[in-house]
Amino acid sequence: MQQVLMALVPGTLAMTWFFGWGVLVNVLLGVLFAVAFEAAMVAARKRPVMATLADNSAIVTGWLFALAIPPLAPFWVTLIGIAFAIIVAKHLYGGLGYNPFNPAMVGYVVVLVSFPREMALWPAPSTLPESPLTLLQTLQTVLTGSLPGAQAWDAVTRATPLDAMREGLVSGRTVGEITASPLFGSFTETGWEWVGNFFLLGGLYLLFRRIIHWHIPVAVILGVAIPAGFFWLLDPDSFASPAFHVFSGAVIIGAFFIATDPVSASTTPLGRILYGAGIGVLIFVIRTWGGYPDAVAFAVLLMNMVAPTLDHLTRPRIFGRTRGGPPPGDDRA
């Protein structure tokens, strides 16, 4: 898990650079809350607190949750989300290893559904020196829930590329018109693109160190890109390009950091490919035809549900047997 934390650093720094101090503030808060809840729950369940905290899984949960929410979200969003993640999704199911759902995503979905207004407060990407809020101001915003001075939320926040794409398409504009905005880089908005690149870097590091296997990330990305590419080729005016899909929102971080949570994923090689592909396809489907601009969390939770079945159906062939079959020559004594 320590390696996972290290791998999250570049992406997190990139995010801070483009979206302001709020990212770091949220990560710190998230980790703090997560560790506190974890310690409390472990103590309540009369397990060794320090030994359990040493697995760092709570830190990862808190960190991932914090990256998922808008950087200026008020602190209580984090508090509630993490409480759900650690207490309900993790410990009420029996703690690490027993949780069928990815805790960070459960917490995220809870706050997303409960506080849609707060969850839409994404600042416009701009580099840190130009950021409208200083570190202190950011702290103040997160703790009080309102912007310093008389600034209006509209002035600092803006629709994410996914939101923009969605609203643009709904209002009848073409993909070309939407992406013609100077803010767009090669695939999606410049800031998001760079953040994606840095998370990709961290993910490749995990692959390289063999902390994660290639099956899930590759399957997630292809699961998004292939259907996106298909529809884009059919009608490039009404469907965004596969590259836009892959580099917008949480696909990269989801593919490498969220979907790869071993506990709630499938564990067989083939199962992992199907699991990842399922997440990818669901992301595309929900984004394109569903009610939410981004869908990584829903996709992951839905696939969590089928992971045990996938495991069962994709059991590897046992040495000396035919696939799925009883041992050959089972009739012998």
Place this chain on the structure above:
Amino acid sequence: MQLHRFHGGLKLADETEASTADPVLVMGVPAKLTVPLGQHIGEATEACVQVGDHVTKGQRIGQSKGYIAAHVHAPTSGKVVDIDLYPVPHPSGLNAPCVVIEPDGHDEWGDARMEPWLDWDTRDLRALRQRLRAGGIVGLGGAAFPTAVKLNPRAGQRIHTLIVNGAECEPYISADDMLLRTAPEAVFEGIRITARLLGVERVLFAVEDNMPEAMRSLTETLPTELRDLIELVSVPSIYPTGGERQLIKVLTGQEVPSGGLPADLGMVCHNPGTFKAICDTVIQGRPLLSRIVTVTGPGVKHPRNVEALLGTPFADVIEAAGGYAEGVDRLVMGGPMMGFAVHDDSIPVIKATNCLLATRPQDTPAPGPVMPCIRCAECAAVCPAQLLPQQLYWQAKAKDFDAIQDYGLFDCIECGCCAYVCPSNIPLVQYYRYAKNEIWAREKERHKSDIARERYEFRQERIEREEREKAERLAKKKAALKNKEADGDKQAAIQAALERAQKKKAARAEESAKDSDQASGSETTGEETSTTDNTRDGDGR
């Protein structure tokens, strides 16, 4: 030769350097030999000597009672001073029947010694097999399966390939390595004998690539006339290549069917030590009395290989390797992966003792605390049986014994690869052993109650059948009487009887038997039934 690979496995550090520096030390006769009667896998062996008897070297002291069993012999001459339960090397730590011999120091072969067979080539195969059986040979790689059984394929089974498993099963063990370096000729002789017995077309002799000396010695001594038969193959040393099934896969690409034996593929696999024992028994008339043991680990002062008589206490063997180093706290029989700890070094060397491994606390750092399984599937990635150890673990914990068998529990070879890589330090193999034992225990129970139920049902059925038959007979009799009365034609009846008698004479086939039954009336049948009755009841009680 095109080699194949098996799934998973581990690249483990080679730890045999220390124990291969010196030649094999032939140990003398210890002050007392405790020879366990059960040194093999299979059915029990019973003592065939009595306390107070004088035994000679090579005399049979344990008589095997079943087919899958091996005799036990006196490793030296002396007096039987006790036959009782003693601690033996076994993971359970339980005591088992042993013959205790006090050597007389003469180390004398008696008159019963098997004569040497330099002309084994001309003996018939039956005699050869009998001789192997008499030699009490078992697989010396560690599994201790009676060799004679493996050399006697079932009817209709043709063995075309003999495999020599020179892939040492675990790091630290170098018994085969040393044997191949020092006595390759005897191994080749043993192969020659076995090849003749089985009528094989080829012999694949696998040696791990970290045993270059052994390979050199084999290449140099391979007799010219065997060059066409025996192929020396260097195989990569990936644990557990020494496993029979894994080695066969590496050499031939074929998989021994789950639940089956190599013989199902027309192959038989033996360890080099076993071939030497075959050679000794057949050619020299020397049954299995001793074996090479690797004494090693940082816990002994002078790691080396020794040849020890069966029944020699572990303590003596350790002494032969310079004694314990400071601070030893653990003695394992077998290797670091599959061996088991013993808590008493007075227990004896047996046919399965391939290695004694002594370690100090600092050599085997305590694994971290056991944490929950995070389903990372690292274990599945290394499992040579291609199982899902994480699922087996959950199922064992949940006591879901149907699911666990469905997931291949009995295909698990207990190699320990999964536990070795588990980041949560879960002692996975313990769970599998537990589940296996539990399932066996339940099956035994079920078997018992099945037999009871069968007996009961059988008895019920018999009683019903008897009643039915009685009723039928009565009905027939009545009908016959009625017929006679109705007919009144005696002539016809006599005619019929005569005809029947003639038929009886003429044909002694089944049909006539039926007729005669009818003719001879109900008394015989009644008798028969009552006889069966008695036997069955006797069975039932």
